[in-house]
Amino acid sequence: MNPAAETRTVQARRAVLQMPEYHPPLAGRDALRLDFNENTFAPSPKVMEQIAAITSEELTKYPEREPVERVVAAHFGLEPNQILLTNGVDEAIHLIAVAFLEEGDEALVWTPSFFMYDVSIALMTSGGLKKVQSDETLQFPFERFLAGINERTKLIIVASPNNPTGAVVERQKLLHIAEAAPLAVLMVDEAYYHFHGETTLMDVPQVPNLLVTRTFSKAYGLANLRVGMVAGDARLIGFLRKVSSPYNVNGVALACLPAALADEAYVQWYVEQIRIGRARMMAGLDELQVPYFPSEANFVLMRIGAKHAELVTAMRAQGVLLRDRSADPGCDGYVRITIGVEAQVTEGLRALGVSLKQIDWQPHVPAQDEAAMIAKGREYE
Numbered sequence: 001m002n003p004a005a006e007t008r009t010v011q012a013r014r015a016v017l018q019m020p021e022y023h024p025p026l027a028g029r030d031a032l033r034l035d036f037n038e039n040t041f042a043p044s045p046k047v048m049e050q051i052a053a054i055t056s057e058e059l060t061k062y063p064e065r066e067p068v069e070r071v072v073a074a075h076f077g078l079e080p081n082q083i084l085l086t087n088g089v090d091e092a093i094h095l096i097a098v099a100f101l102e103e104g105d106e107a108l109v110w111t112p113s114f115f116m117y118d119v120s121i122a123l124m125t126s127g128g129l130k131k132v133q134s135d136e137t138l139q140f141p142f143e144r145f146l147a148g149i150n151e152r153t154k155l156i157i158v159a160s161p162n163n164p165t166g167a168v169v170e171r172q173k174l175l176h177i178a179e180a181a182p183l184a185v186l187m188v189d190e191a192y193y194h195f196h197g198e199t200t201l202m203d204v205p206q207v208p209n210l211l212v213t214r215t216f217s218k219a220y221g222l223a224n225l226r227v228g229m230v231a232g233d234a235r236l237i238g239f240l241r242k243v244s245s246p247y248n249v250n251g252v253a254l255a256c257l258p259a260a261l262a263d264e265a266y267v268q269w270y271v272e273q274i275r276i277g278r279a280r281m282m283a284g285l286d287e288l289q290v291p292y293f294p295s296e297a298n299f300v301l302m303r304i305g306a307k308h309a310e311l312v313t314a315m316r317a318q319g320v321l322l323r324d325r326s327a328d329p330g331c332d333g334y335v336r337i338t339i340g341v342e343a344q345v346t347e348g349l350r351a352l353g354v355s356l357k358q359i360d361w362q363p364h365v366p367a368q369d370e371a372a373m374i375a376k377g378r379e380y381e
């Protein structure tokens with residue numbers, strides 16, 4: 001095509017041309033899925049009963065979200081106008097960015113964290129995405145984060161527990177941030193809430209600029225149905241409702257959600273499996289001498305070093321999928337493993353033992369010890 005003709009073709013907004021893209025490696029996942037932090041087992045059997053009861057006629061109707069929002073609000077002790085159901089938390093992030101950000105605004109995020117924040121923020125503001133990076137501890141940089149707030153800050157997003165690290169941010173610190181930025185929306189992403197237990201959901205009625213997101217993709221095992229929620233002040237939720245499609249959550253998800261929420265015993269069982277499995281995984285990594293970041297989520301971030309890609313390939317050959325996080329800021333050499341139910345953790349650890357041997361992985365010797373070893377070596381010279 002000649003350049004003159006090219007200028008006459010339809011072009012997307014500049015922000016769309018410039019925004020980053022998220023392409024998770026979804027192909028070829030017919031293996032043990034320890035790569036995406038999903039529930040690796042199943043949702044409650046009550047959910048499957050709901051799916052079996054859906055009639056073909058029901059599939060012809062547009063879905064009605066409000067009755068289920070009333071059920072969800074009651075479950076969490078909130079008013080229905082304080083809740084919006086969304087097509088996963090991914091859509092919640094998108095709606096929040098669309099509703100609150102415009103050119104010239106800034107949005108503050110902690111990095112490394114979930115990449116969809118970058119995508120939705122960059123769609124709305126060119127150059128408005130401000131990232132505060134963890135130091136090598138990968139913990140939340142609270143003081144530096146607070147210092148990043150200014151009069152242009154309109155949106156702040158913090159995931160706790162965070163992905164990909166599993167690090168958490170104490171409730172008091174989150175409330176402090178909300179107070180420090182009264183003209184900004186603070187979105188606390190509690191996608192992995194169940195595996196930790198601390199929440200800011202009950203602060204919603206008192207904190208007018210707080211939005212809390214929860215997904216049903218993780219502990220509840222409904223990732224394929226695409227359903228999440230935002231809780232917050234009725235005014236803020238009203239703005240989000242205004243920009244969302246009335247049919248954003250499909251009827252199968254809406255039919256299943258009340259059953260999933262009501263079966264608390266099932267969720268408790270699954271969460272317990274993860275907590276026990278996580279402790280086993282961390283103990284197993286200690287035994288294998290693999291350093292890792294202590295996690296409060298349903299995954300553990302391991303520090304493999306230069307052989308990170310080789311490990312992922314070797315594990316795939318063993319039938320176990322991992323997620324290489326090396327491209328994340330400050331995560332070079334890090335690989336993430338999802339915690340599943342008991343037998344899956346056993347299999348993950350077995351495959352890790354075999355794969356580390358196959359790639360001839362050696363534990364990294366920390367710098368201090370390195371210096372001590374060199375000094376010791378000199379003694380024998």
Ligand SMILES: Cc1ncc(COP(=O)(O)O)c(C=O)c1O
Pocket residue numbers: 036037087088089090091114159162163189191214215216217223227228
């Ligand atoms: C921190 C965080 N938030 C949100 C999501 C997306 O959740 P959903 O499946 O509800 O879109 C993920 C998915 O991995 C996540 O890690």
